[in-house]
Amino acid sequence: MQGYGTYRQRTTPNPEAAKGVGSMDAPSWEPNDPELEAAVRRYQRSLNTPTRRVQLYLKRPIDFVLASACLIVTLIPLTIVAAVIRLESDGPALLRQRRLGQHGRVFHMYKLRSMFSTSKAKFNVDGSTRLLANDERLTRSGRFIRRIGIDELPQLVNVIRGEMSLIGPRPDQDFQLRHYSGHDYKKLALRPGITSFAQVEGRNALPWRERIALEINYVEHYSLWLDIKIVMKTARIVITGAGSYNA
Numbered sequence: 001m002q003g004y005g006t007y008r009q010r011t012t013p014n015p016e017a018a019k020g021v022g023s024m025d026a027p028s029w030e031p032n033d034p035e036l037e038a039a040v041r042r043y044q045r046s047l048n049t050p051t052r053r054v055q056l057y058l059k060r061p062i063d064f065v066l067a068s069a070c071l072i073v074t075l076i077p078l079t080i081v082a083a084v085i086r087l088e089s090d091g092p093a094l095l096r097q098r099r100l101g102q103h104g105r106v107f108h109m110y111k112l113r114s115m116f117s118t119s120k121a122k123f124n125v126d127g128s129t130r131l132l133a134n135d136e137r138l139t140r141s142g143r144f145i146r147r148i149g150i151d152e153l154p155q156l157v158n159v160i161r162g163e164m165s166l167i168g169p170r171p172d173q174d175f176q177l178r179h180y181s182g183h184d185y186k187k188l189a190l191r192p193g194i195t196s197f198a199q200v201e202g203r204n205a206l207p208w209r210e211r212i213a214l215e216i217n218y219v220e221h222y223s224l225w226l227d228i229k230i231v232m233k234t235a236r237i238v239i240t241g242a243g244s245y246n247a
Contacts, residue, residue: 029104029185031174036104036185044189047220055224056190062224063166067159074153081112081150084141091117094154099171102191106174107163110154114142127179128208148238155194167227168193169215187215190222197226200233 029036082093091113099109119137122130131138131146138146145151158164164171171192197218198211206214218226 029177029180031098031100031104031106031177033104036177036188040103040185040188043186047189052222055222058224059165059227060162063159064162066166067156070153071156071160074156078112078150078153081141081145085113085139088141089116089139098174099192100174100177100188101163101171102188104177104185104188107158107171109164109171110157112145112151112154114138114146114151124208126208127176128211129173131204149195149234152194159194163191165191165193167195167230169218170196170198170211183216184212186219187212189219195230195234195237197230200230200237203237 029039085093093113095111095113096108097111098106101107115137116139122137124130142151155164159166168190169187169192196215198206198214201214202210
């Protein structure tokens with residue numbers, strides 16, 4: 001199995017990985033599509049080994065216990081941040097977004113609002129969301145919570161509910177499925193995560209195609225030890241705020 005530290009050396013210069021792990025056009029699937037779920041499950045079964053199955057079985061109770069503890073610890077700080085968001089600008093502090101979950105099923109992901117409520121979404125040509133460091137849509141508090149990732153903490157509720165994991169491929173918005181190509185659907189084989197392989201390897205500073213390639217690599221080489229390494233690297237990202245915005 002390929003180690004965590006060797007992936008970027010292998011894939012970054014690989015044009016096929018940057019294009020979406022293959023040149024084949026993706027079928028015209030829709031969110032919650034039974035055919036998409038069947039394709040993801042077939043791929044998932046092809047990866048199964050006894051060791052992998054045991055580690056994935058342990059992943060869920062670990063997620064539940066840690067997410068519950070983290071939510072208790074962060075509940076008061078989150079309440080304070082939410083109050084600041086409400087005082088600074090009109091609109092709700094907590095957002096619900098339709099995201100692609102495991103097997104292509106849609107769920108509502110929670111997130112603290114970091115932009116003015118009147119702001120409209122912007123997208124890059126590849127279908128990924130566009131956000132620059134000097135983006136005028138961001139509130140003052142929004143710049144801070146995005147830099148250190150506090151805006152993602154409400155997703156602890158999604159983890160407790162079993163819709164997400166602490167570590168896993170970052171969930172795309174449901175309509176972004178139409179921009180998938182080749183074997184991009186493979187990233188849907190695991191529960192999406194609050195933090196991910198792509199988050200610690202460059203985050204939004206990476207092209208979307210490269211982020212997807214990193215997420216698929218995580219799926220294919222999953223282990224609890226890889227999760228531990230991602231958690232350790234996430235701590236550094238939180239401190240430095242690296243990769244918060246598009247390059």
